[in-house]
Amino acid sequence: MNLATSSTGPVRATMDDVARHSGVSLKSVSRVINGEPHVSATLRAKVEAAIAELKYVPDAAARSLAGSRTFIIGLLLDNPSPNYTMKVQKGVYDAVRAHQYHLRIDNVDSSVPDDEFSAQLEALVRNSRCDGFVLTPPLSDNLLLLDFLDQSGIRYVRIAPALEKSRGSGIVIDDAAAAAAMARHLWDLGHRRYAIMRGPTAHMAAARRRDGFIEELKRLGLEHPVIEIDAGFSFEGGIRAGDSLLASGLRPTAIFAGNDDSAAGVMAACSKAGLKVPDDISVCGFDDSWIARSVWPYLTTVYQPIEEMGHAAASLLLRRDEPESALHRLDFHLVVRDSTAPPPQA
Amino acid sequence: MNLATSSTGPVRATMDDVARHSGVSLKSVSRVINGEPHVSATLRAKVEAAIAELKYVPDAAARSLAGSRTFIIGLLLDNPSPNYTMKVQKGVYDAVRAHQYHLRIDNVDSSVPDDEFSAQLEALVRNSRCDGFVLTPPLSDNLLLLDFLDQSGIRYVRIAPALEKSRGSGIVIDDAAAAAAMARHLWDLGHRRYAIMRGPTAHMAAARRRDGFIEELKRLGLEHPVIEIDAGFSFEGGIRAGDSLLASGLRPTAIFAGNDDSAAGVMAACSKAGLKVPDDISVCGFDDSWIARSVWPYLTTVYQPIEEMGHAAASLLLRRDEPESALHRLDFHLVVRDSTAPPPQA
DNA sequence: CAGAGGAATGTCAGCGTTGTCAAGGATATC
DNA sequence: GATATCCTTGACAACGCTGACATTCCTCTG
The missing domain is CATH 3.40.50.2300 (Response regulator)
Known part of the structure; x- marks a missing residue:
């Protein structure tokens, strides 16, 4: 079987067929298809009927060869x-x-x-x-x-x-506003000691999330500084960062991770350390990606309409x-x- | 700005340019490009040189219009x-x-x-x-x-x-052989009480995994029947199936899930129930998808060269x-x- | 009511390739 | 040495569509 000649399916109607079928010129069919102005309603209707009847579909190759679009x-x-x-x-x-x-x-x-x-x-x-x-x-x-x-x-x-x-x-x-919303959520729950897992340094959105989070907490009246650790955007990064945070002896009650993957890693680190989420410590992420519902407990996060x-x-x-x-x-x-x-x- | 006319980039060379540049006919250039037989080495070399010099790239639209392939x-x-x-x-x-x-x-x-x-x-x-x-x-x-x-x-x-x-x-x-390999792995570790999380019923590969797993265990001499539960291929399915398995009082020492997602769900169910993986119970999946390294502990699984x-x-x-x-x-x-x-x- | 201007439709030449067919040259066959 | 055959190359017409331009038919204006 040959790639080139294998398509033995039904013959496709061409624009010429449509033109003949509806008794108008080739160009008029083209006009209708491309929604060009200066086409009477009568003509348009005729052409559209013919298109429907013949199940005509414009040929993309011919269109892009003749015109300048590729579709x-x-x-x-x-x-x-x-x-x-x-x-x-x-x-x-x-x-x-x-x-x-x-x-x-x-x-x-x-x-x-x-x-x-x-x-x-x-x-x-x-x-x-x-x-x-x-x-x-x-x-x-x-x-x-x-x-x-x-x-x-x-x-x-x-x-x-x-x-x-x-x-x-x-x-x-608005990454900053989203992070701020998360900050308010945690604040309202009563948290006062925070850690933030920073995303990759090259990732500008991650930086804006961090800033928005910390700004909002300051505005709300936070006294303690927020602990900051680099975790990147991966599960491994999150687990590593979580391990070192918990090993340091610092005990935030809430951790905001730069995305869901690193949040999942942080959660793993917590359970390794014998901490129960969310009873002992709260963890939240960002993105509402698929992993947010593939960890237990399900992750509190920010939905991004990706x-x-x-x-x-x-x-x-x-x-x-x-x-x-x-x-x-x-x-x-x-x-x-x-x-x-x-x-x-x- | 208009989609149609925005491409003001450098003019692309056409086949005609190549033909003229190398002093051969249009068709000969075409032959070289398509690797057709009956082209002398001399001609081919000339054409290829011209193509390289002019940075010629065939136009896909024209090719598919004239020929019958779309590339x-x-x-x-x-x-x-x-x-x-x-x-x-x-x-x-x-x-x-x-x-x-x-x-x-x-x-x-x-x-x-x-x-x-x-x-x-x-x-x-x-x-x-x-x-x-x-x-x-x-x-x-x-x-x-x-x-x-x-x-x-x-x-x-x-x-x-x-x-x-x-x-x-x-x-x-070979799904069955892969599942059999997993069965041997668990058997060699000393497990004798198994549960299997079945995949979606419509998914034939899942059925073959189940069969291969059980067959191999029988061959190895397993006495106890393997507990079977439907879990589908999702995290949620795995967690649900895990919950009901553990609630039932049955205590397998190893659980084979139909894919990594459901395995992750099973692991979550285990930790909810206070069981530590792998100390108290072993869990394994199938696929070696990305989630296998996004759970803790990292999942034992079968790598499929997807x-x-x-x-x-x-x-x-x-x-x-x-x-x-x-x-x-x-x-x-x-x-x-x-x-x-x-x-x-x- | 003539002339201008615009709306509606049509004609036709490409777009850049490949397929078909023909022609010329080389090689093989008897 | 003449004919048959293959190899190599080229000329030219599609492929299905759009852009530029031409034409016809209105409708408006003064």
Whole structure:
């Protein structure tokens, strides 16, 4: 069997068939399909009827050869977290399909030296002709990539950008406000001794979460300093940070981790140390990723609308009437589950 | 800014440029690019030099319009597990890119009524012209889908098929043998009282794991029957099944769960019940997915080469010389971590 | 009511490849 | 040495659609 000639399925109708069938010119069919102005209602109706009857579907290859669009949106991926990535991907997919576009995936590896990275990008853009790219973190803040796309005149939308936010369009949530909300939750439960597990230093959103958390606690009147430890964004990082925190003898009653993975690690460290969550100590995360419901007790966290962010990013790319650059802020909300509770009575 | 005209990047060289540059005909360039026979070494060298110099890249749209290939491989997704999906996707992506193809993602929802599902498929195949599809479970065993693809004459490769294995090509591992290996591991540790958490009933691979596990134990001389409980493939399912098992008063010393997620749930149930893993009870999973290292203690499990399976599937699709139908078996191996240990002294 | 301007529709030449067919040259066969 | 056969190369017409431009038919304006 041969790849090339294997499609022996029913013959697809062409635009010519539609034109003949509805008694109008080829170009008029084209106009209807592309929603161009200056088409009478009568003609449109005729053509649409013919399209429906013949089950006509425009040929993407011919369209992109003749026109200048490819009807493909590229999703640029370089994120280690499968949960996050899949959610973004789902959102982008839905938006793209709703516009009759297709989703193309492209992975890049930004952990290589700059020149190699540039070579990757060049190859990618040369090969993968797309009408636009959705950039996921950490790519959203990769200046080399942004420069390259700008210079090539390729449209893009950034998900959760932190640096140079005026470049391209971006979809964000207010990390600081979200962290502040978590701070209030813990404060209201009665906690007064806190630790925070910082995310990766390169991750700007993580820094904003930290700042928002600490600011809010100060505003609420916290006296003790907040203990800070680097934990990264991984389970291993969380467990390590948790181990060393608990070994140090410091005993916060609540720990805020930079994301759900590290929070899960912290919880593991607590149970290793014989502390029960949430009775002895409260732990909370950020993202409401899938792992938040794959640990026991279920994790209190901040819901980030990741799928919606992907959807919004793709939609932005597909709206031709969009301004050059804009930052769209989406809503988060607190998800209180079982890993936070009032502190133990001293 | 307009999607259509935004690409003001450098002008791409066309095949015509290459032909002129190397002093040969258009068709000869085409022959070189497509690796067709009957091309002299001299001509090939000239053309290749010109291609390199002009940085020529064939235009995919023109190729698929003129020829009958699209240079796109579709990945059909309907799997709830992001870990699994991302791994498959990565493998498929790498294989596809190595052949200068592109990866298109398409989601379908097989949880809807049959007629609605058929409509989805029809729309998908009508719109998404691909040179072939990679099917992931549970789609690999969806007969409606297989019928549809066969009938449309579209090539596909199935990942982990269980039913009607002679249809299309398939990439599998030996689930029964893998489960048997796990059984031997536990037996060698000294366990004699087992429970097994069954996967979803519709999931054939899960059934094979169960059978392989029990068969092997019988072969080894197990006397007590293995306790069986349905847990599905989710964390919640695992925790529920674990709760009811432990509440029942039955006390196996080792629990084999159908996948890592349900194993994590079982571990949570154990710690809720005050049992320490692995000192009081051993727990093991299947897949070596990402969650196996996101629980404490790290999970003993079976490594399935999911990424390689995706890679193999796509490669199969891209080899034109492949027979109609073939089943390719890939290797698994045991990953012994911290969740299994000898049973407590009675 | 002539002329201008705009709305509605049509004609036609590509877009950048590949498939078909033909032609010329080299090699093999009797 | 003539004919048959294969190898190598090229000319040219699609592929299905859109962009530029032409044409017709209104409707408005003064």
